[in-house]
Amino acid sequence: MPSLSVSESELLALFTESIAYGIHLVTFLGCISTCFLRSRRSVSKATYWPWVFVAISLFILGSVHVSLLCFHNVLAFIFQHGPDGADAEFERLSSWVYGLQYSCFYLIIAFSDAALIYRCWLIYKFSQWRIIVISVPIGTWFASTTCAAMIIFELLTRQESTTLPRMIYSRPFMTGLLAIQLVQNVMTTGLTVWRLWDIHRQTAPFLAPTQGASGGIGFNVVVVVLIESALIYTLTIIVMSVTYVLQSNVYSCAADVSMQVAGICFDLVLTRIWNGVATEQIQSTARTTHSMHIQYRNNRQPLRRSMPPSLLASSPDPEPMTATSREPMLPWSGGGAVDSPGRLGIGATRNRCVSMPNILTSSDKT
Numbered sequence: 009m010p011s012l013s014v015s016e017s018e019l020l021a022l023f024t025e026s027i028a029y030g031i032h033l034v035t036f037l038g039c040i041s042t043c044f045l046r047s048r049r050s051v052s053k054a055t056y057w058p059w060v061f062v063a064i065s066l067f068i069l070g071s072v073h074v075s076l077l078c079f080h081n082v083l084a085f086i087f088q089h090g091p092d093g094a095d096a097e098f099e100r101l102s103s104w105v106y107g108l109q110y111s112c113f114y115l116i117i118a119f120s121d122a123a124l125i126y127r128c129w130l131i132y133k134f135s136q137w138r139i140i141v142i143s144v145p146i147g148t149w150f151a152s153t154t155c156a157a158m159i160i161f162e163l164l165t166r167q168e169s170t171t172l173p174r175m176i177y178s179r180p181f182m183t184g185l186l187a188i189q190l191v192q193n194v195m196t197t198g199l200t201v202w203r204l205w206d207i208h209r210q211t212a213p214f215l216a217p218t219q220g221a222s223g224g225i226g227f228n229v230v231v232v233v234l235i236e237s238a239l240i241y242t243l244t245i246i247v248m249s250v251t252y253v254l255q256s257n258v259y260s261c262a263a264d265v266s267m268q269v270a271g272i273c274f275d276l277v278l279t280r281i282w283n284g285v286a287t288e289q290i291q292s293t294a295r296t297t298h299s300m301h302i303q304y305r306n307n308r309q310p311l312r313r314s315m316p317p318s319l320l321a322s323s324p325d326p327e328p329m330t331a332t333s334r335e336p337m338l339p340w341s342g343g344g345a346v347d348s349p350g351r352l353g354i355g356a357t358r359n360r361c362v363s364m365p366n367i368l369t370s371s372d373k374t
């Protein structure tokens with residue numbers, strides 16, 4: 009089968025990205041509607057704005073990119089009358105249309121990676137290793153942003169008639185960007201999953217199973233949601249890397265689709281978490297409190313039998329003991345009564361519910 013020409017690959021890229029953009033539109037509307045519905049029922053509405061801002065930014069950049077791609081195809085196939093036809097227009101990398109397209113592409117990468125890093129920052133909110141853990145993803149983010157800036161600079165300053173995979177001057181920066189993207193996604197997802205597993209391991213002995221649940225308290229669902237989104241986007245990066253190394257014109261299709269996939273994965277994670285699919289509740293029911301009260305009274309009976317009648321009459325049965333700072337602590341980053349920085353007492357969780365979505369999507373406020 010002969011390889012695709014530049015014009016054919018651009019037409020195919022427009023078709024595939026249009027399909028991906030339609031999916032992105034549906035997931036974006038679902039994400040925004042879920043956010044508004046949830047914010048009406050939530051006491052704190054300020055915790056959603058960073059994630060809504062990222063979702064809106066990814067959608068706007070994706071809309072601008074697919075519009076520019078459509079305009080570029082019209083410009084090449086309708087208004088280009090040179091001897092080389094549409095291929096000459098698509099190989100002119102220094103054009104302003106290409107500059108805006110690749111700017112949108114690298115801004116989407118920067119926004120999506122920044123959201124992953126911010127999520128890690130929230131997950132490690134009260135960890136003593138927070139600065140050390142986050143410093144590496146932040147360093148890779150700056151490295152990828154530098155590579156993207158150098159690629160755009162080379163595109164706009166080099167007057168070459170070629171495609172991006174065949175451009176020699178931008179090859180070191182493009183190779184570094186793709187490698188950093190793979191490392192960034194695997195590293196941030198791994199750090200997030202590990203931290204959630206550590207929190208789950210510490211709090212599981214103190215948690216009552218959610219009523220109606222038969223397989224645990226939702227931790228597995230949270231991990232599946234995060235890994236699914238990271239895996240889908242990582243696969244698109246792998247396809248981009250393979251087509252770039254092979255210097256194939258199919259690279260444009262993979263790159264354009266990956267832009268929309270980044271927004272789709274982000275919207276799906278927020279929608280599923282905000283809908284309570286991954287809810288892990290920490291609650292103390294009346295049944296648990298009642299059983300603690302009965303156990304306390306039973307332990308008091310031998311002591312009361314040995315007391316004199318006069319002292320027994322003046323010593324009524326006290327109320328059950330409440331939680332103090334000596335009780336086991338839960339390392340959750342929720343609000344409420346806090347016994348020590350970032351460690352929520354058992355007594356403070358009896359009349360409230362701390363969920364895994366609140367940890368993933370809460371704002372960084374102590």
